[in-house]
Structure formats: C-alpha cells, structure tokens
Amino acid sequence: MNAEIVSLKNVSVYFNDVSVLEDITFSIKQNDFLAIIGPNGGGKTTLLKVILGLIKPNRGEVAVFGKTPEEGRKLIGYLPQYTSFDLKFPINVFNVVLMGRYNGIFKRYSKEDKEAVINALKIVEMLEFRDRQIGKLSGGQLQRVLLARALARERKLLVLDEPMTNIDPEMQQSFYELLVELKKEMTIVLVTHDIGVVSVYVDEIACLNRKLVYHGSKETALKKLEDLYKCPVELIAHGIPHRVLKRH
Ligand SMILES: Nc1ncnc2c1ncn2[C@@H]1O[C@H](COP(=O)(O)OP(=O)(O)O)[C@@H](O)[C@H]1O
Ligand SMILES: [Mg+2]
Numbered sequence: 001m002n003a004e005i006v007s008l009k010n011v012s013v014y015f016n017d018v019s020v021l022e023d024i025t026f027s028i029k030q031n032d033f034l035a036i037i038g039p040n041g042g043g044k045t046t047l048l049k050v051i052l053g054l055i056k057p058n059r060g061e062v063a064v065f066g067k068t069p070e071e072g073r074k075l076i077g078y079l080p081q082y083t084s085f086d087l088k089f090p091i092n093v094f095n096v097v098l099m100g101r102y103n104g105i106f107k108r109y110s111k112e113d114k115e116a117v118i119n120a121l122k123i124v125e126m127l128e129f130r131d132r133q134i135g136k137l138s139g140g141q142l143q144r145v146l147l148a149r150a151l152a153r154e155r156k157l158l159v160l161d162e163p164m165t166n167i168d169p170e171m172q173q174s175f176y177e178l179l180v181e182l183k184k185e186m187t188i189v190l191v192t193h194d195i196g197v198v199s200v201y202v203d204e205i206a207c208l209n210r211k212l213v214y215h216g217s218k219e220t221a222l223k224k225l226e227d228l229y230k231c232p233v234e235l236i237a238h239g240i241p242h243r244v245l246k247r248h
Contacts, residue, residue, distance in 0.1 A: 140171030
C-alpha cells in the first residue's frame, strides 16, 4: 500500500460560527489522482487551504508528509482557484515561473533556479513563449504557465483548484493529458465540476458538501452515480463524448 502523504482526522472549520467543514476524516496516498467534486460553497477550496496550512481548522488534526501543514506545504505545488494576477503588469512568462522559486527577499536567483524554470516550461510545453508578456497569452496558455510556476520547485503533491474555468475544451484535453503524465511522478488533487473528465482521468473521487459524502475508488463511485447526484455536478452533459470515453 502506498504511503499516506496527507491525513485529516475529524477536521472542522467554522467561519463566524457558520460550519464550512464538518468532521472530515480522510487521507491521500502517494500517487493518488484524486478529484474533489461538490457544489459551489461546499468547502472545496477551504479544504485545500487546510491542507496547505493557509487555514487552521477549529478542530481536528492535519498531517502533510508526516509534518505540520506549514512545514509539509514546501512539497506542494498549488494552483489557486483565482489568480490575483494583474494581467496588465509588464512581466514575461519566464519571470512569472521564476516566482515559483522565490526563496526570501534577500536571496538572488541562481543558475539552478533559472534551469528549473526552463525545465518547468518544457514540461508544460510553453518554453517558446518564455519572453511573451503575461497579458498576451490565451486562457489555456496562461494556465499552463501558472502550472509551470507551481512545478518550478521540487514538488511531490500537486493541488489544483478548478483549473479548467475559462479554458476552451481543446485546451482542457491537452491539460488533462499533461496531468496524466505528471501523475507518473507525483500525487495530484484536482477540484473540478467536470464529472465527465473525472470518469476518464482520475482514480479516486471525494464528494464534498460541508461533509465528505463519498471518498473512494472511481470505479465504485461511478457505479454509485446515484449517490453522486447528491452533488449538483454537471454530469457528463457538457463533456465532449471523446473525452468521456476512455481511448483503447
Ligand atoms: N475567509 C472566509 N470567511 C468567511 N467565510 C468564508 C471564507 N472563505 C470561504 N467562506 C465561506 O465558506 C463556504 C465554503 O467556501 P469554499 O471553500 O470557497 O467553497 P467551494 O470552493 O467548494 O466553492 C462558503 O459559504 C464561503 O462563503
Ligand atoms: Mg472553490
């Protein structure tokens, strides 16, 4: 059995006395490709932030790589749901990815940092855009660059919060194929509404609506589609058939 890299025990979060996460217990194992689905406001982003140590739970215990989330998150690459990025800011692709290597205000970037940036841009197939200003990319290209930034350091867990919003279907498919490649070397947690894509690419599903309704293997989950209807996910409807069916 693969090692447990994230573990939550009886985690609860309240915002101003309103319960957002209730008694969540689950774990993520090495090399899992886990999708978290659920309605808007169901607590998905909050759960990711708890794992990243950005929100402290009111109750319960969290361990990330056997450490506190603050320590463990150094091994996590994070692509947030909303990027607080001024697209008019005159910064090029290379320097955005270099930010992923940021190591404190007094540290200068080394040759190693720059090599890591080039490598990350190669992985997401965006190296030829290295000098392009960030505002002059398509939504899909920008998302790849932000993924490269999340990958620019040695990461073992990749956390993606609804990365497909505003990306056209063609780009989505190649993004997912990229994730399948990355999965060979890392663990991935993906928050998404696209159950069609979930059924093809991921291995496990957690369904979150304040409580964790379901967590387990995709096969079992898909047999229990009725259970999953508890979550108002856009079921396959907006998926393109060739993305829904596994290729042989
Ligand atoms: N910092 C915060 N302060 C107060 N309420 C918050 C905060 N962050 C999120 N919430 C609330 O917590 C609930 C869960 O939010 P979120 O985790 O963003 O859900 P999801 O990502 O599943 O859409 C929502 O009702 C949201 O309004
Ligand atoms: Mg969210």
